[in-house]
Amino acid sequence: MPEVSPDDFKGALGSWASGVTVVTTKLDGMVYGITVSSFASLSIDPLLITVGLADSNHLPGMIKKSKQFAVSILASDQQDISAYFARSGRDPQPEFDMPVRARVWHTGSPIIEGAIAHLDCELEHAIQGGDHTIAVGRVVGAAYDPAKQPLVYFRRAYRSVSEVSHGG
Ligand SMILES: Cc1cc2nc3c(=O)[nH]c(=O)nc-3n(C[C@H](O)[C@H](O)[C@H](O)COP(=O)(O)O)c2cc1C
Numbered sequence: 001m002p003e004v005s006p007d008d009f010k011g012a013l014g015s016w017a018s019g020v021t022v023v024t025t026k027l028d029g030m031v032y033g034i035t036v037s038s039f040a041s042l043s044i045d046p047l048l049i050t051v052g053l054a055d056s057n058h059l060p061g062m063i064k065k066s067k068q069f070a071v072s073i074l075a076s077d078q079q080d081i082s083a084y085f086a087r088s089g090r091d092p093q094p095e096f097d098m099p100v101r102a103r104v105w106h107t108g109s110p111i112i113e114g115a116i117a118h119l120d121c122e123l124e125h126a127i128q129g130g131d132h133t134i135a136v137g138r139v140v141g142a143a144y145d146p147a148k149q150p151l152v153y154f155r156r157a158y159r160s161v162s163e164v165s166h167g168g
Helices: 006-014 058-066 079-086 161-165
Strands: 021-027 030-036 039-043 048-054 068-073 102-104 110-112 117-129 132-144 152-154 157-159
Touching: 021 048, 021 058, 021 079, 021 110, 030 048, 030 058, 030 079, 030 110, 048 058, 048 068, 048 117, 058 068, 058 117, 058 132, 068 110, 068 132, 110 117
Parallel strands: none
Antiparallel strands: 021 030, 021 068, 039 048, 048 132, 068 117, 102 110, 117 132, 152 157
């Protein structure tokens, strides 16, 4: 089998247009979250979703202890929120900095205000997948705003839905 080059791997995966989420949790009074595009629906009965989280980051270890996390699906005007939660070197803190506004819902994990949808989850399984943890969440709260448009990520750039449909 020929070896797959890292550039081909990244290029192929970058061709997958996705939404952008922020996955958060709260542990011992400290909140933390990261920008995540590896979000997927998994099961209807029971209601399950998955996210893939790099083990080099604080989040998988925190979620394994808190047993809960929230997924906020970002709206088209939330690029700044995506950039905030994608910044390296952040540590858990009592509250997120401005401009992030968050509140707790069912589980105690913070959900991000202004998002197009929220999923509040209890941790069902944490599965090792290479250098990432696949967190399987049982959904205990789901809400969405039909008036908003989603933020889209495609070929390493933020897009809008209209841009994708016009091939931009
Ligand atoms: C659009 C976008 C999607 C991302 N998706 C993921 C993802 O699915 N899983 C992940 O672990 N990191 C993902 N990241 C990277 C993390 O957000 C980023 O590595 C993290 O916030 C930086 O923290 P650290 O370097 O301090 O660990 C994504 C970043 C961006 C901008």
